[in-house]
Amino acid sequence: MPANLSAIAPALLDWYDANARSLPWRAPPGTPAPDPYRVWLSEVMLQQTQVATVRPYFEKFVARWPDFASLAAAEDAELMAAWAGLGYYARARNLLACARAVANEHGGMLPDTEEGLRALPGLGAYTAAAIAAIAFGRRAVVVDANVERVVARLFALPQPLPAGRPAIRTATESITPDARAGDFAQAMMDLGSGICTPRTPRCLLCPVRTECDGFATGHPEAFPRKAPRREKPQRHGTLFWLEHDARVLLVRRPAKGLLGGMRALPTGPWAETPPGMAEAPVDADWQVMGAVAHGFTHFRLSCTVAAATLPAHMPAPDGEWWPIDSLDEAGMPTVFVRAQRLMEGLR
DNA sequence: GAGGCGTGGCT
């Protein structure tokens, strides 16, 4: 354990006052708390997603839906399309459910306690604590992947993740100040993303280097230790590009599961071996146009792209005929956009 | 507890 626990928060807050990143959802250090709506929206977008990726989505969302009432009134389809490309699409479904709960059951106001926030869709232990601290000034123990790394190094905690999480939480609790808990949390995350980085930490720039047991070991990058990952399996599939009258057939994927609720090209099964034209939307003269690859969280996907035109006099299958010229506005996940780009390259 | 669930940046 670091010799002087009480020195960590003041040193970190001083550093934050001078070095805080300027972010569109963040109030400058020392100023009144930012709009809870913006804090909530940014925190959900930032779940497992880096700042640079989130920023343009955040700007687009607040311009279009500036508060809970406007977001609660959005159509599911337009919300899902606006989220396309950001990933983890359950977040978008929960975002809408949460906005509607706030608008309809909480008088348009976000609960201002960790417990109240935790009960809302899409808000887990981390996000509830972060919003309580950042938007409402509550003392809350905020632990994300950055904080895990910073704390595991400060305390040189030897236990591998995920088993070591309770010890990390206890250690974080021991250095969280009563005042400015929101700034403290954001300072820890700025430190983790810019200085206390995973591979090669910039310890010479670190404001708490002198308190850091991991630095003292000479190998801070060794913390936190992690259990080995499982290998990702390879799967194969077919994406179907069915044209008719300068339009292409799109479908809505099932509400839950992979890419749930998103607009997409029709697909066959994603299996261990290439499925060929199984489950094509119509019986047509399918031609293989190329292939696209994509990595998901837990498997890799390699897809054949097959194209055809709708045979004359054949009844149209279920789905939307989307104008090919405006396909960018359909809001499809990335693997389908890759297939779209492939087809555009062949025109 | 462990696995499902996206995507892009970095080394």
Place this chain on the structure above:
DNA sequence: TAGCCAAGCCT
């Protein structure tokens, strides 16, 4: 360059 990793949540 091919992993590794990320402001996690839900079941």
